[in-house]
Amino acid sequence: MNDPGATLAISGLTSGYGEAIVIRGISLTVGAGEIVALLGKNGMGKSTLLRTVMGFLPAREGNVVIDGIDVTRDAPHRIARRSIAYTPQEQAIFQDLTVGDNLRLGQVESRWFAEELARICDVFPFLGERLEQRAGTLSGGEQKMLLIARALMARPRLMLVDEISEGLQPSIIERLARVLVAERERTGVAVLLVEQNVRFALEVADRWSVLKLGEIDDEGGSDMPNAASRIADHLSV
């Protein structure tokens, strides 16, 4: 199932913390321009998988291939330089920097910054109004928006997104779904989306996988008529 043309190809990946193994032999691909949702109950290893892909946790077995290059043993900053944007779940913005500075850090190239900033502020107008505000003084939901905005600034080839919809008001979640889909159309970004919000996940994703006890338990396409109920079954057990 390892497609050489895939943006992200994970095969047989195993990792964990200390003596505990959290994910076991996971294989998953995300093709160029594809959005894949990763669902599952708490503690099943979703965030751990993203952390291992980004190199924050060492892989015990298996490998991670991005655009055909094996990055399994690479340091996080080297992986990030392959145009990978990761939005972690906790404590991910620079609290003491301004909103503008946080966004600036999202785009390495100075010549693209103004253009990207204008585009992002179009999507999230409040960010444009508050470029000088210290990011730590934004509300919880606003920080989440800043986080995804910073990731989008980078024009990434691959986005690893961890529960971005948490704590956002419904209308913003709607907008976020539209933004992700539009971004995929525009730049062909591949997205691996960890979510609790099944409705949002199915709305944007092409395919879905359910993680259970560190292994992929079920997967399918989002267009399956019974996708939502099948996932709900997995989450309720």
Place this chain on the structure above:
Amino acid sequence: MPRRRSDIRTVLKFGIVALAVLAVAPFFLDIYVVNILIRALLLAALALTVDLLWGYTGILTFGQSAFFGIGAYACALVFTHWGFGAQWALLALFLGIVAACAVAALAGWLAFYHGASPLYGSIVTLALPIIVTQVIFAGGRTTGSSSGLSGFPTYYWSSETWFWIAGVFLVVITGLAWLFVRSDMGRVLVAIRENETRCAYLGIPVSRIKILLLVIAGTIGAIAGFGYAAFTNVVAPELGGFLLGTELLIWVALGGRGTLIGPVIGAILIDVTSSYLSGSLPFYWKLLIGVLFVAVIVALPQGLLPEVTRLWRRLIGRRTRMADAPTLEPITAQEVGRGTGQPLVVRGVHRHFGSLQVLQGIDFEANRGELLSLVGPNGAGKTTLIRCLADGYERSGGTITIFGRNLGKWGPDRCVALGIGRKFQAANIFATLSVAECLRVARYRLDPPSIWASGTTLRLPEAALRIVEETGLAQSLNTEARHLAHGQKQALELAMVLALEPSIVLLDEPTAGLTRVERERIGAILTSLTERERLSILLVEHDLDFVREISSRVIVLHQGQIVLDGSVEEVVGSELVRNIYAGASLDAGSGPT
């Protein structure tokens, strides 16, 4: 409270071995080494206090040498100027301890008052030895100024006797400290190091504990200094100086901070080695120690002892032994602060950050048995409002009354005593403590922790216990909280808040990151708390379906003002909410799944 037997047995076992080694050591060692060791043993006790403060509680202190100097000078001054004899010795020790306690209390008050940042503590303790040294310099002939005092009468006991005195002192202090840090109160110290804010919101008087700890550490330091002066018959300003204070940090870091034994061994080894090297390599030994320090910090950031024990465990093939998880014992909650009258009355509360008005003219009240949901767009001021209710320092103006009592300018730990429990938006727990330990720390106010033992049962009110059991935390009581999944951290914090037995519960997105099923379970627990136990719950939540299911009333906050306050149907179905908040998704009929 039942004690953990194995700890006391370990301390006795190692204590007896250590005492036996000390008893015979002088007969095998060179007299020069014995003399050096006496000093090293006393300094090791001082290093141990640094580990208590820095390693366990997270107070980076440069000032422990000041207390050593105070104890030493108390001895030298009394013996020089007043007289010598048993009663004078006791008086000198007493005065040394009193002076050290007073200085520690004052320094602690300056360093840890409400709103002081951790930097204050370090700066105050940095200034402390400098001030003590200056006072000694200014003392003229009384203190001997820069040349110190020497030749005062003292007990000219043999080196062996002094060695045994210093040794027994160190073993006793280490044994007691070992029991203390492994007790439930010791876990509270680590909790303070890990997350002071959460401690305050659990009603733990953080500043008072830190000041008390500094006073105890100062007392131990003064006794060690007293012993040093009585033994050497010489005191100099350097004993209370900043250099020694910094060296102590190096010894603790090298030995392994937060291990107690590591700093003790580190202090002894380095002090003895230094004494030797300063004889044979007078100019290079400090450089050598410096290089060693840098090398250890780079290669082994934890210090030497943790590496040694790890190696040892690997050699004998034993895994880290886990303490047994405590048995959970359900109790009936006696709500804290419950009085007569309305639980919560808010009048004219406003909050601004500089020119930015975040909340204005907030008026509402919460009734008993009510589950009041607070909804509004991101950035409407919901979290700010919760913050104002849980910390009297937060609001810029207006009054908040809890069961008829004015909240005034009370810090979060005292708000807990009024019956308020707050859960933060991002899970706020103690990363390196286990789940059981986190819950026990939350019981600080109601079940005061033992300072020398660790309880085998953990009393939890029914609601907290249900959360622990229904979210699977009961199976991970021994897991360190940082290894929990995000949603489990949320559940743990909620259980910790309910363990406070609050009358008013403030919940900032308690179910974020949880699955639908887990949400429903938590929703059921919350509604039963309001219905059966008549608690008031204030809930910030984005999932309008969830809000609809469990709330009895809804308040809508928009741009810092209350724009709607009414029943669930009135609010959720309103045009206003549709426009400012829900967008199209409400038409589709459901919120997040």
